Amino acid sequence: MSELWKAFLRAVELIVNLDPEVTGITWRSLHISATSTILASLICVPLGGMIHFRSFSGKRGLISIIQTFYSLPTVCVGLLVFVLFSRVGPLGRFGILFTPTVMVIGQMILITPILLGLTISALSGVDRTIKDSTLSLGATELQAIWAIIKEARFAVWAAVVMGFGRAVSEVGCAMMVGGNIRGFTRMLTTAISLETQKGELELALALGIILISLALVINVIVNTIQQRY
Amino acid sequence: MFLIEVEDLYQRYGSKEVLKGLTLSIEKGEVFALIGPTGAGKSTLLRLLDQLENPVSGKIHFAGKDVSNSPKLRLERRRKMAMVFQKPVVFNASVYDNIAYPLKIRGYKRKSIFKKVSKMLEMVALKGYQKRNARTLSGGETQRVALARAMVTEPEVLLLDEPTANLDPLSVNLIEEIILRFNYEQGTTIVMATHNMSQGQRLANRISVLMEGELIQVDRSSKIFNTPGDIKVAKFVGVENILKGMIISSEDGVVRINVNEQIIEGISHRQAAEEVYVCIRPEEITLSLLRPSISARNSFPGEISLVAFSGPLVKIKLRCPFPLVALITKKSAEEMELEAGKRVYVSFKATAIHIIGLK
Numbered sequence: 001m002s003e004l005w006k007a008f009l010r011a012v013e014l015i016v017n018l019d020p021e022v023t024g025i026t027w028r029s030l031h032i033s034a035t036s037t038i039l040a041s042l043i044c045v046p047l048g049g050m051i052h053f054r055s056f057s058g059k060r061g062l063i064s065i066i067q068t069f070y071s072l073p074t075v076c077v078g079l080l081v082f083v084l085f086s087r088v089g090p091l092g093r094f095g096i097l098f099t100p101t102v103m104v105i106g107q108m109i110l111i112t113p114i115l116l117g118l119t120i121s122a123l124s125g126v127d128r129t130i131k132d133s134t135l136s137l138g139a140t141e142l143q144a145i146w147a148i149i150k151e152a153r154f155a156v157w158a159a160v161v162m163g164f165g166r167a168v169s170e171v172g173c174a175m176m177v178g179g180n181i182r183g184f185t186r187m188l189t190t191a192i193s194l195e196t197q198k199g200e201l202e203l204a205l206a207l208g209i210i211l212i213s214l215a216l217v218i219n220v221i222v223n224t225i226q227q228r229y
Numbered sequence: 230m231f232l233i234e235v236e237d238l239y240q241r242y243g244s245k246e247v248l249k250g251l252t253l254s255i256e257k258g259e260v261f262a263l264i265g266p267t268g269a270g271k272s273t274l275l276r277l278l279d280q281l282e283n284p285v286s287g288k289i290h291f292a293g294k295d296v297s298n299s300p301k302l303r304l305e306r307r308r309k310m311a312m313v314f315q316k317p318v319v320f321n322a323s324v325y326d327n328i329a330y331p332l333k334i335r336g337y338k339r340k341s342i343f344k345k346v347s348k349m350l351e352m353v354a355l356k357g358y359q360k361r362n363a364r365t366l367s368g369g370e371t372q373r374v375a376l377a378r379a380m381v382t383e384p385e386v387l388l389l390d391e392p393t394a395n396l397d398p399l400s401v402n403l404i405e406e407i408i409l410r411f412n413y414e415q416g417t418t419i420v421m422a423t424h425n426m427s428q429g430q431r432l433a434n435r436i437s438v439l440m441e442g443e444l445i446q447v448d449r450s451s452k453i454f455n456t457p458g459d460i461k462v463a464k465f466v467g468v469e470n471i472l473k474g475m476i477i478s479s480e481d482g483v484v485r486i487n488v489n490e491q492i493i494e495g496i497s498h499r500q501a502a503e504e505v506y507v508c509i510r511p512e513e514i515t516l517s518l519l520r521p522s523i524s525a526r527n528s529f530p531g532e533i534s535l536v537a538f539s540g541p542l543v544k545i546k547l548r549c550p551f552p553l554v555a556l557i558t559k560k561s562a563e564e565m566e567l568e569a570g571k572r573v574y575v576s577f578k579a580t581a582i583h584i585i586g587l588k
Contacts, residue, residue, distance in 0.1 A: 129318040136279050136312035136388075137331040137378065140304060147330075151321055 004201075011206035022206050029188040032100050033168040036107035040115050041160050043108075048119030049145035053131070063120060069113035078176030081106040085177070098179035103187075106173040111163040118159030122152040158225045165218040169211065188214075230293070232257040232418050233278065233386070238287030240273050240442075247273045249442040251287070255420060260412055262433035262450070263422045266465065269439040271422035272315070275388045278420060279312045291386075308335065311379035315391040317372045319363035324355060327363045328377045335382065349377040353407055369400025376404065380411055387411070389421040393428065405432060426466050430454055438462045455510070456583050463508045463585065469554040470509040473587070476501050483579065491550035494526040495582035504587040513581035514555035516545065516573045518565055528576040533569050536562065543567070549575055 014022050051062065083089050085097045085105075096102045126148050134144040149156060171189035178185035180194055188211045195204035231254040240248040248270045255261045263271040276282045278289060280296070280303045288295050291309075296302040311331070319327050328349050332342045350356045353373040358366070363374050372392065379387060389408070393401040409432060412419050423429050429436050430450045437447040438459075446458045457463040463471055474488035476499055484497045486507055493507060515521075521528055531549035543562040547553040553575060567573070 127318050129314050129316055130320070132276075132281055132312075133314065133318055133375075134330075135281060136307065136310070136314075137334070138304070138308035138311070138382065139334050143334045147320065 007201040007205055010202035011209060014202060014206040015209065019206070021203065022210070024183065025186055025188055025191050025207060026210055028100070028186065029168060032103050032174075032187060033107060033164055036104040036167050037111065037160060037164040039104065040108040040111050040163060044112055044115035044163075045119050045149060045156060045160075046145065048116045049123060049149050051116070052120050052123040053141065053145050053148070063117070066113050066117045066120070070117060072110060072113060074110060074170040074172030075176065077106055077110045078173035081109065081173065081177045097177060098181060098185060100178070100185055103174055103178040103185060106177045107167040107170065110170060110173055111166050114166055115159055115163045118162060119149075119156055122155030122159055123148050125155060126151045154225050158222050161218055161221050161225070165215060165222075168214060230257075231255060232292060233420070234290040234293075235274075235278075236288045236290070238274070238277065238289065239285045240270070240277060240282070241285045247442050248277075248284070251439075251442075251444050253437055253444060253447055255418060257418055258412075258416045259434045260408075260419045260421065260432050262429035262436045263420070263439055264424065264426060264429045264436055264453075264465070265439035266424060268441075270442040271424075271439055272390050274439070275312060275390050275420065275422055278386075279310055279388050280307050281312075308382070309384055310386040310388060311382060311384040312388040313372070313375050313379045313390065313392055315394050317368070317375040319366075319371055319374050319378075321364055322362070323359065324350070324361050324363050324366070324374055325359035327374050328381050330378060331382045345381050349381045352380070352410070353377040354403065369396050369403070372396060372400065372404060373407070376407060380415075380417075383415055384417060386418045386420065389419065391423055392421065393423075393425070401428075408432060426454070438465065440465070457508065457585070460506055460585055463506070463583075467510070468508045468583075469511050470507075470514075472507040472509075472551050474505060474507055476503045476505060484584070486584075489551040491529060493582065494579045495584055496579050497584045499584060499586070506585040506587060508583040508585060509553070509577055509581060511544070511554045511556035514553065514575060514577045516555055516557060516561075516565065516567070516575060518573060520574050521576050526579040527582075528574055531573060531575045533567055533571045533573060535569060536567055538562075547573070547575060 051059065081102060082097070084091045085094065085102050086092055130148055130151055131144055134147045139147060169189060171193055174187050175190050175193065178187065178190065180186050180190040188207050192204050192207045192211065195207070233255040235251055235253050238248055238251040239246070251274065263274060265271055277284050283297065289297070291306055296306045320330065325346055328346045329342045332345060346359070350359060353376055355370065355373055355377065358370070363371065366374065376392070392408070393404050396404070405428065408419060411417055421432065433450050435447065436450045436453045438445045438453060440461055446453060446462050453462065454466050457466055457468065460471065472488045474486040474493065476484045477487050478485045479499060479501050482496055482498055484495050484499055486493045486495060486505065488507055495507065499505065529549060531547040531553065533545055534548050535546035537544045538559060541559050542556055543559050545555045545557065545562070545567060547555060555575070
């Protein structure tokens with residue numbers, strides 16, 4: 001027990017002293033996950049708006065499929081991206097396997113269902129008359145979709161934050177396509193996994209505390225948004 | 230030339246036919262009211278006019294053009310119209326941003342937007358409210374924001390779906406004034422759905438009565454109220470006395486009708502032996518304690534069965550050879566000391582009778 005306590009105190013020390021290894025991994029994690037979340041949001045929010053706005057056959061089925069993929073296993077996404085970008089894969093010529101770029105792509109695929117599904121649910125909560133009002137006031141379809149997104153902006157924000165939470169906390173995909181290369185593709189989750197296996201509990205605990213703190217912050221943000229609006 | 234022409238319009242939701250072959254024309258600059266009970270198809274017609282829905286069949290021509298097949302033309306047409314919905318919904322933004330919205334999406338410059346929005350705020354009596362969040366306003370104020378938002382682009386056609394439903398009398402008056410003023414100043418064609426008959430009478434040049442998806446009558450408002458063409462219209466516009474009878478003679482435009490063994494005289498060119506409905510508006514009936522010596526052709530005794538006060542008016546139910554309802558002023562009722570069981574003379578002019586054929 002005293003060993004564990006010592007490890008915990010050492011972890012806190014690493015955080016407080018801004019250990020270069022710890023800060024480097026944390027910033028890389030935030031950078032990769034924030035990039036994937038921003039890019040996925042730029043695609044999913046308007047796409048979710050389009051799915052919500054338009055009536056087409058199979059709409060319900062499509063939404064069910066999107067919701068099913070909320071819990072898409074990260075290793076499956078990792079495997080898919082690995083196969084696509086490996087040397088012999090269809091996208092192998094880009095040579096981006098084991099780079100932060102491919103990790104961003106993997107995380108984007110992973111959080112797309114959450115962002116899409118939660119955006120559609122958020123927009124469904126907007127009064128239907130808003131759509132009719134915007135159209136009758138002369139809005140184009142895109143202007144009407146944008147107006148509806150603006151009405152549901154707080155719920156859409158919550159969806160984006162949830163997407164970021166999923167991206168920053170996943171390990172399978174990052175490990176498989178990033179390769180956990182020190183100083184290049186090593187993230188919070190992959191580093192925790194590796195350091196634990198190596199027996200470097202101080203570093204693993206320090207990174208774990210940061211990750212849990214991040215999850216806590218995200219949760220507080222989502223709850224605040226949901227309670228206030 | 231008519232601005233809007235609707236031709237054999239059908240609309241269906243699932244298996245329910247909401248509009249059944251509607252044909253009507255609306256002139257430029259007129260206030261045209263659609264009246265009818267809830268579920269008659271008024272809102273559906275407005276949504277079709279505003280291009281928010283496509284009809285199952287039939288055509289809508291605007292200034293002679295059918296725009297249904299071109300999305301570009303549909304948008305162009307929609308931008309010349311604006312609709313205010315029964316349930317006013319405003320954006321979760323300031324009053325100013327709400328009213329400015331249609332101008333922003335049309336690409337107006339900031340200065341021009343400010344000028345137009347300020348003018349509108351004054352018109353709808355919301356000056357000083359521009360920074361308030363529109364969601365914090367009262368029902369009447371919210372409806373005025375919705376109205377200003379629709380009027381700010383100075384549309385050719387303003388579509389209003391029950392614009393004063395569920396509002397207090399003061400808000401109703403204010404909104405009616407705004408609508409009339411806008412129509413007068415801008416020459417905007419206004420198509421308004423309402424189930425409030427008196428509002429239709431107050432605001433509209435012409436009224437169309439819609440029932441169960443069918444157009445029953447289109448006419449000037451005074452004609453709809455005084456000479457309804459159909460028994461359903463008569464009931465809807467508040468004709469409380471509808472009596473069934475048979476014409477026993479017809480001479481020089483005066484008919485004598487037997488209603489429950491009481492002879493009533495009216496003005497009509499209908500032939501003898503025809504079965505008819507006799508419609509008498511309650512306000513056309515006068516009551517007196519003594520046999521009247523006035524020129525009213527129809528006068529007979531009756532007994533009061535119910536006296537119901539309603540503001541400045543009193544509704545009186547009478548037992549004559551047939552049941553009748555009269556509407557008189559509170560002052561008259563008090564002067565004559567009218568009460569249930571009292572015997573009075575009931576009179577109405579032959580010109581006050583409107584006759585509708587039974588078939």
